[in-house]
Amino acid sequence: MRKVLSIVTAAALIGATLTACSGGQAETTAAATEAVTEAETEAAETEAAETEAAETEAEETEAASGELTTIVVGASPAPHAEILHAAEDILAQKGYKLQVMEYVDYIQPNLALESGDLDANYFQHLPYLESFNEENGTDLVSAAAIHYEPFGIYAGKTASLEELADGAVVAVPNDTSNEARALLLLEAQGLIKLKEGADLTVTKNDIVENPKNLELYEMEAAQIPRIIEDVDIAVINGNYAIDAGFKVADALAVEDAESIAATTYGNVIAVRAGEENNEAVQALVEALMSDEVKEFMETTYEGAVVPLF
Numbered sequence: 379m380r381k382v383l384s385i386v387t388a389a390a391l392i393g394a395t396l397t398a399c400s401g402g403q404a405e406t407t408a409a410a411t412e413a414v415t416e417a418e419t420e421a422a423e424t425e426a427a428e429t430e431a432a433e434t435e436a437e438e439t440e441a442a443s444g445e446l447t448t449i450v451v452g453a454s455p456a457p458h459a460e461i462l463h464a465a466e467d468i469l470a471q472k473g474y475k476l477q478v479m480e481y482v483d484y485i486q487p488n489l490a491l492e493s494g495d496l497d498a499n500y501f502q503h504l505p506y507l508e509s510f511n512e513e514n515g516t517d518l519v520s521a522a523a524i525h526y527e528p529f530g531i532y533a534g535k536t537a538s539l540e541e542l543a544d545g546a547v548v549a550v551p552n553d554t555s556n557e558a559r560a561l562l563l564l565e566a567q568g569l570i571k572l573k574e575g576a577d578l579t580v581t582k583n584d585i586v587e588n589p590k591n592l593e594l595y596e597m598e599a600a601q602i603p604r605i606i607e608d609v610d611i612a613v614i615n616g617n618y619a620i621d622a623g624f625k626v627a628d629a630l631a632v633e634d635a636e637s638i639a640a641t642t643y644g645n646v647i648a649v650r651a652g653e654e655n656n657e658a659v660q661a662l663v664e665a666l667m668s669d670e671v672k673e674f675m676e677t678t679y680e681g682a683v684v685p686l687f
Contacts, residue, residue: 446475449658452487452499455480456621457675457683458645461525462500464674465665472661483600484510484553491648492516498659500524500666501617503643505555505578517651522663523644525675526684527616529559530629531567536610539567539630545591549612551599557581559639560613564592567631578642616682617645626682644686 449469453459459478466476479496481487487499488510502510504520511518534549536542548569550560558578564570571587572580582594597605599615603622606612611630614622619629626632633639647666649659665671667687675683 446470446473447658448475448477449497449662450477450479450495451662452479452481452490452496452501454487454501454617454621455482457525457527457617457679458500460678461666461671461675461683465662465668465671468665468668468670469661472665474658474661476662483598488514488516488518488648491518491650494650498647498649498662500645500647502648503555503645505558505642506553507646507648509554518648519651519654520646521649521654521659522667523646523686524663524666525686526640526644527620527682528626528629528632528635528684529563529616529639529643530614530619530624530626530633531563531631532606532612532614532619532624532629534606534609534611539569539611542569542590542592542610545593546610547593547595547608549595549597549602549605549609551602551613551615552596553599554579554581556599556615557596559633559643561585562637562639563613563631563633566634566637578638620679620682625680627680 451462453462459480462476462478469476479487479490481490481501484502484506487496487501488507490496491499498521504523507518507520510516531539536546548564550564551557555578558580561570561572561580561582561584562576562578565572565576569590569592570585573584573586576584582596595609600618602612602614603618603624606614606622614624647659647663649656653659672685672687675685
């Protein structure tokens with residue numbers, strides 16, 4: 379509307395000028411034309427500013443009305459899904475609605491991420507992610523390491539490590555990276571000895587000394603808490619221990635904070651390769667690394683979840 383009024387005003391100026399000064403018609407016409415051009419430029423700038431203001435107002439209205447962009451994240455029920463929910467309000471302030479899909483295993487959340495059913499997942503450490511990629515032909519990467527969960531040995535039929543009998547049964551995860559972690563923890567307690575230079579790739583075949591003739595019972599990590607009463611002791615991932623109601627204080631032994639496992643097994647936000655810097659992914663990472671979420675981890679899990687930021 380302002381643009382039309384400006385042009386009409388300029389046109390009126392032209393008419394008045396031509397009527398009053400017919401002797402200087404050429405100069406008057408040039409001046410009038412310049413006036414029209416300036417008026418049109420001013421009108422265009424005003425219209426652009428009004429459009430931008432309208433768009434900004436629309437965005438603010440959309441955010442205020444709850445029409446947020448949804449980000450779907452797969453997670454283990456505890457502690458990952460709980461931590462994600464603690465970040466919901468912070469994400470909403472950034473313009474995102476968080477939808478958490480819970481999984482009780484380590485396979486499906488990666489397959490769902492690879493297929494595009496999820497925008498990200500949060501349940502695993504980097505060695506497991508890399509091992510999964512190699513074994514399944516997926517192309518998933520870490521966007522950020524968020525926290526670390528101490529791996530623990532928990533009592534089953536046997537109440538302490540000192541009471542372990544010859545031939546005692548020990549439940550350990552059956553996937554490559556987590557089994558190596560379990561073996562390193564058992565070695566740290568003097569229960570077995572691994573080959574020289576043992577690292578995060580060791581398997582039970584790398585055991586060189588087993589004085590108590592411990593029988594390793596390999597099974598899916600998520601299932602170990604369910605059969606703990608059927609074995610003497612069990613080495614359990616932190617998230618599954620939390621989900622089963624175990625506390626770090628209940629463990630017969632936990633990983634040392636300076637161990638190779640503690641410095642390697644940070645739980646990460648995983649995404650498809652190339653999407654690490656996606657705006658939504660970065661908003662998710664920032665929310666999870668906020669002071670509010672850090673405080674939630676420290677007060678809720680009492681040492682079972684250690685922030686890495």
